[in-house]
Amino acid sequence: MIEAQKLTKSFGNYKVLEDLNLKVKKASVYGLLGPNGAGKTTLIKHLAGLYRQDQGIVTIDNQPVYENPQVKGQMIYIADDLYFFSQASIDETAKFYSKIYPDWNWDRYEQLKQVFPIDSKRRVVKLSKGMQKQVAFWLGISSMPKVMILDEPVDGLDPVMRKKVWSLILQDVAERQVSVLVSSHNLRELEDVCDHIGILHKGKIVVERELDDMKSDVHKFQLGFAGDIPEGFLAGPEVLHRTQTGSILLLIARGDKNELLQTMKSANPVILDVLPLTLEEIFIYELGGMGYDIQNIII
Numbered sequence: 001m002i003e004a005q006k007l008t009k010s011f012g013n014y015k016v017l018e019d020l021n022l023k024v025k026k027a028s029v030y031g032l033l034g035p036n037g038a039g040k041t042t043l044i045k046h047l048a049g050l051y052r053q054d055q056g057i058v059t060i061d062n063q064p065v066y067e068n069p070q071v072k073g074q075m076i077y078i079a080d081d082l083y084f085f086s087q088a089s090i091d092e093t094a095k096f097y098s099k100i101y102p103d104w105n106w107d108r109y110e111q112l113k114q115v116f117p118i119d120s121k122r123r124v125v126k127l128s129k130g131m132q133k134q135v136a137f138w139l140g141i142s143s144m145p146k147v148m149i150l151d152e153p154v155d156g157l158d159p160v161m162r163k164k165v166w167s168l169i170l171q172d173v174a175e176r177q178v179s180v181l182v183s184s185h186n187l188r189e190l191e192d193v194c195d196h197i198g199i200l201h202k203g204k205i206v207v208e209r210e211l212d213d214m215k216s217d218v219h220k221f222q223l224g225f226a227g228d229i230p231e232g233f234l235a236g237p238e239v240l241h242r243t244q245t246g247s248i249l250l251l252i253a254r255g256d257k258n259e260l261l262q263t264m265k266s267a268n269p270v271i272l273d274v275l276p277l278t279l280e281e282i283f284i285y286e287l288g289g290m291g292y293d294i295q296n297i298i299i
């Protein structure tokens with residue numbers, strides 16, 4: 001489990017993270033969203049043990065991360081800006097990884113040549129940006145980590161490679177109970193792969209949700225009435241959004257779907273439809289209600 005408690009970090013007088021709490025469970029994929037400058041990379045560098053926090057606790061399986069080689073030997077960190085030795089080929093870099101990571105698996109490294117079609121004798125720094133990212137995953141996955149910390153991981157990969165990489169990661173989550181924290185600006189990308197989403201805004205996690213809960217808790221309805229919409233109809237706090245066009249009402253509401261439908265039916269609408277709701281819409285309406293300009297935070 002990856003955990004940060006009351007994590008605070010400033011650069012000079014500028015506080016980037018403040019009393020931040022975050023938990024990534026075993027065998028789970030946590031998506032970290034936030035606008036430019038929110039502090040995602042700063043948070044990630046603490047979780048990867050590269051930065052020392054000013055205050056708070058950062059642990060992996062209850063062990064402090066900073067300056068802890070044992071923890072780092074079980075973790076891969078794929079940064080936004082990759083670093084490789086300037087003279088080394090992929091094979092030579094793999095040899096280096098095999099000495100750093102105690103569970104390094106040469107069979108897996110060989111098998112993954114089917115997935116990453118790059119000549120392993122080539123110098124890594126001479127490869128294209130997207131190919132270097134592929135190498136980072138190739139070596140990272142062959143290291144058999146328990147924890148993966150990924151900063152904008154599929155940026156620069158083509159769509160086919162994105163799918164392949166995600167499928168390898170999710171296979172490790174399912175089969176080896178790997179914990180993954182992944183940052184992105186793209187909610188749609190995270191929606192397909194994460195089970196939890198946290199939104200970082202101005203140095204704090206402002207919302208953290210389990211996706212299945214979220215999807216089953218918020219619903220969108222379209223209602224039509226023969227005459228006027230009944231006075232006070234569904235005007236309670238369960239309604240997150242309401243638009244009325246003539247006698248057609250569009251509602252986004254939180255709660256048990258069947259109970260909401262029962263309440264609506266009692267007003268005798270002539271039309272009552274449940275409409276599909278994207279995760280993006282759920283965030284927009286939920287966080288909009290909390291006073292955040294969410295369109296600018298997550299899109």
Ligand SMILES: Nc1ncnc2c1ncn2[C@@H]1O[C@H](COP(=O)(O)OP(=O)(O)OP(=O)(O)O)[C@@H](O)[C@H]1O
Pocket residue numbers: 011016034035036037038039040041042043
């Ligand atoms: N080493 C540093 N020294 C001073 N300020 C820093 C340092 N690293 C980050 N910051 C500042 O901290 C804030 C958060 O930066 P960070 O890179 O963590 O954001 P981010 O959410 O990853 O942004 P982006 O989505 O643009 O990558 C920014 O204002 C940045 O200028």
